[in-house]
Amino acid sequence: MTTRRLNYTGCQRIRRADIEVSVDSTTTPPRLACVVDFDGYEFPASAVLVLEAQAHWTLMRFNLGTVATPSADWFSLSDFATAEGVGFRVKVIGGGDKAGLILGEADGIRPAEVDQLGDARSFLPVQPAELGHVTWRLSFAGPDPLLQVNQKIADWRSFLRRPEVKSLILPEVYRQLLLEALMNPADAESDEAWQTAMLSTVPAGAGPRPLSEDHEGCDAWVAEATATFALKHKMFRGVAAWIGGAE
Amino acid sequence: MKANCRRFLEPGMLAAADLLAELREGTVEGVSEAFLTDPALSAPIGGPLAVPTSGFASRWLFGAWLYRELDKALDDDSHLRDPGLWTWIAFRLFDVLRPSGTKVYENARYILANDDYRKRYRHLVAGPYLVYSLYQDEPQVVRALLATQLHKPGDLYEQFASRQELITSAAVIGAVNRMYFDEEGGALKRGAAANARRLAEVLMQYDVTYDFAALSTDRLLDMLPREFRRFLPK
Numbered sequence: 001m002t003t004r005r006l007n008y009t010g011c012q013r014i015r016r017a018d019i020e021v022s023v024d025s026t027t028t029p030p031r032l033a034c035v036v037d038f039d040g041y042e043f044p045a046s047a048v049l050v051l052e053a054q055a056h057w058t059l060m061r062f063n064l065g066t067v068a069t070p071s072a073d074w075f076s077l078s079d080f081a082t083a084e085g086v087g088f089r090v091k092v093i094g095g096g097d098k099a100g101l102i103l104g105e106a107d108g109i110r111p112a113e114v115d116q117l118g119d120a121r122s123f124l125p126v127q128p129a130e131l132g133h134v135t136w137r138l139s140f141a142g143p144d145p146l147l148q149v150n151q152k153i154a155d156w157r158s159f160l161r162r163p164e165v166k167s168l169i170l171p172e173v174y175r176q177l178l179l180e181a182l183m184n185p186a187d188a189e190s191d192e193a194w195q196t197a198m199l200s201t202v203p204a205g206a207g208p209r210p211l212s213e214d215h216e217g218c219d220a221w222v223a224e225a226t227a228t229f230a231l232k233h234k235m236f237r238g239v240a241a242w243i244g245g246a247e
Numbered sequence: 248m249k250a251n252c253r254r255f256l257e258p259g260m261l262a263a264a265d266l267l268a269e270l271r272e273g274t275v276e277g278v279s280e281a282f283l284t285d286p287a288l289s290a291p292i293g294g295p296l297a298v299p300t301s302g303f304a305s306r307w308l309f310g311a312w313l314y315r316e317l318d319k320a321l322d323d324d325s326h327l328r329d330p331g332l333w334t335w336i337a338f339r340l341f342d343v344l345r346p347s348g349t350k351v352y353e354n355a356r357y358i359l360a361n362d363d364y365r366k367r368y369r370h371l372v373a374g375p376y377l378v379y380s381l382y383q384d385e386p387q388v389v390r391a392l393l394a395t396q397l398h399k400p401g402d403l404y405e406q407f408a409s410r411q412e413l414i415t416s417a418a419v420i421g422a423v424n425r426m427y428f429d430e431e432g433g434a435l436k437r438g439a440a441a442n443a444r445r446l447a448e449v450l451m452q453y454d455v456t457y458d459f460a461a462l463s464t465d466r467l468l469d470m471l472p473r474e475f476r477r478f479l480p481k
Contacts, residue, residue, distance in 0.1 A: 011455065050458070056367060057377055059415040061460060081328060093458045100461035 012041055012092075014106035019090055020237065021051070021111040023083045024074070024161050030083040031074045032111065033163050034064055035237045036090060043067045043092050047103055052089040053077060067092065072164055072241040083111065124177070128156050136169060138176050140184075144194050145177060167238030175226040178202070182209070182218050203228060250283070250339065252293035252320045254331035259288030263334055263358050271351045278341045289335055293320040296336070302343055306400065307393035310379030311386060313372065330359040333373040344371045349398055368408040374400060378408065381415070388421050391428035394435045402440040403427060406447040412454045419450055421464030422471075426478040442478055446471075 018037040023030055034051045045068035053060045058079050065071040080086055088111060092104035125144070128151035131137060135153075139146040149156045159165055177198050186193035199209070202225045210217030230236070255263060266282065269275045283289065296316055303309040313336075317327070326332050337344060337357040345351065355366035359373050368374050375393050382389050392408070395401040400408075407413045407423060414420070423446070427439035449471065453459075459467075468479060 050460075054411060054415070056364065057381055057411065057414055059411070081325060091458055093461060100457050100466075102456060102458050 011102050012043070012104040014041065014090060014092070014104045016106055016109055019106055019109055020163070020234070021088050021109050022161065022163060023077075023111040024158065025083055026157060027076075029080060030077045032062075032077060032083070033072065033074045034062070034088075034090065035072070035163055035241050036064075036070065037234060037237055038067055041104060043103055044094070046095050048093045048095060050091045050093055051075075052091065053080070053086050054089070055080060055086045069244040070241045072162075072238065074158075074162070086111075124173070126156075126160065128153070138173060138180075140180055145180065147173060163238030164242035165238075167235045167242075170233070171226055171230045171235050174201075174229045175222055178225055179218060179222045182222060183212050183215075185212060201229070250296060250298065251291050252296040252317075252332070253283070253289040253335050254292045254326065254329050255289045255335045255338075256287075256331060259285075260331060260334060260358060262288050263338060264354055266338075267351055267354055267357060278338045283335070283339055289331070292326050292329075292332065293322065296320045296339065298339060299343060302346065303397055305394055306375040306397055306404075307379070307386075307390050309397055310375035310389075310393055313376045314379050314383065317376070330361040333359040333370055333376075337370065337372045340372065344398055346398060352398070364411075365409070368414075369400065371398065371400070374404070374408065378404075378414070382417070382420065388417070388424050391424045391426075391435060391439070392420065394428060401435075403435065403443040406443050410447065410451065412459070413447060413450055416459035418459050418462045418464050418467045422467045425464065425468065425480050426475065436478065439478070442475065446475060449475075 014036065018039075020035045021032060022034075023032045032051075032053070036049060045066065047067045049064040049067060049070055051062045051064055053062070060077065060079050062075045063071070077083060077086065087107070088109040089107040090105065090109060091102050093099075094101040094103050124147050126147045126149060129148035131148060131150040134150065136147065136149050139148055149160065153159045160169070178201075181195035181198040184195070186195045202209075206221065206225050206228065210221050212218065262282070266275065266278065270277075299312070303312065321327070334357065337359075341357070344357070351357075353366075353369070354360075355363070355369045356371045359370045360366040368377075375397075378389050378392055379386055392404050395404065403423070407420070423443065426446070427436055427443060428434075429436045453467075453470070457470075471479065
């Protein structure tokens with residue numbers, strides 16, 4: 001018999017779209033990070049944010065700080081051999097006279113593998129390089145663009161997967177790629193060309209594509225598209241969680 | 248008697264299901280040594296695993312025994328995630344799990360249904376082991392859950408083991424033990440199983456409102472309605 005469960009206490013349902021759980025399966029054991037967008041919710045700043053990972057009878061709980069100062073740390077899924085099949089649940093827990101009360105909740109959260117670095121990922125290989133004191137740069141020297149990362153960063157894969165780093169880097173990567181695709185288009189608009197793939201990420205609502213000779217027009221169009229990209233992927237959330245401030 | 252610990256391979260898992268059917272039909276009498284050691288059906292994964300010559304008075308004693316045995320027999324804990332291991336142990340201990348005169352139950356009691364959360368906990372070997380190991384730091388707390396005979400998990404176990412939210416909560420399991428286990432008699436209190444069904448329903452309702460991890464057993468017991476008064480600690 002299934003028991004109907006009633007929400008008598010007004011526990012807020014947190015939308016899954018406002019939660020980003022990133023899982024890095026390249027490490028053993030896998031690890032995860034979680035960012036929650038609290039915009040539009042009414043939680044006390046001191047309420048505690050908890051992430052539960054559960055598969056069968058194995059349960060791990062991660063304290064993600066408070067609503068006001070969420071943690072941007074990576075946590076090890078040390079009790080799991082793999083992240084496959086692990087279910088995730090986010091809870092906002094009250095304090096003080098509401099200690100132990102669930103104020104907000106979301107379950108059935110689907111994590112994203114950190115390899116999914118957004119729209120630019122599929123045609124952007126990454127490579128460590130000698131860059132002196134430059135952390136990263138985009139190279140357009142070859143037939144396809146290349147994201148170079150300072151080789152002094154030993155675990156550069158993990159570095160790129162950190163939410164705060166993604167927040168800082170990806171919008172600019174997107175902007176440079178789009179600008180290059182616009183200013184130096186492929187000889188023919190073939191489906192294989194990275195420029196075609198890049199330009200296809202811009203939503204139709206961005207307006208007519210400017211000619212490559214129109215430098216000012218290109219800059220404005222790319223800036224608008226980059227802002228849309230950043231908004232779509234809520235890129236500032238990683239930084240907001242990192243610095244502990246509101247968006 | 249000891250035999251090296253093994254895991255069933257895929258053909259062994261299929262053969263195990265066939266053997267259960269034959270055991271039910273009565274066309275075979277028991278589990279042969281050849282079936283357990285056939286390299287086409289199973290592979291060794293550890294050291295010796297004792298085979299008890301007599302039964303266990305409760306699933307709790309069985310869980311405690313198996314916890315110690317596997318700790319010695321396995322040098323790699325990752326094997327504990329292998330359905331082939333649990334299924335092989337169930338057939339190795341088949342005579343212990345099926346006292347003479349009792350029937351062969353559903354396959355999930357002997358073949359670990361790892362991908363079916365509705366049946367996984369019913370395994371007669373993995374069930375008590377996992378409950379015991381889940382609370383290994385304070386195993387006395389699962390005496391009530393594992394109080395029954397080896398081949399009879401019972402309704403109390405069914406109600407709590409079937410719900411992830413409840414079985415993984417130390418506060419809940421502590422409350423169940425305090426309410427339903429008679430420490431003096433070393434057994435479940437009379438009427439415990441029937442009452443536990445209602446308790447599980449109430450706790451699932453609480454799970455909507457309260458974070459069980461933030462509650463103590465005492466706090467949880469205080470919150471229970473009067474209908475449970477008969478079982479609440481004095």
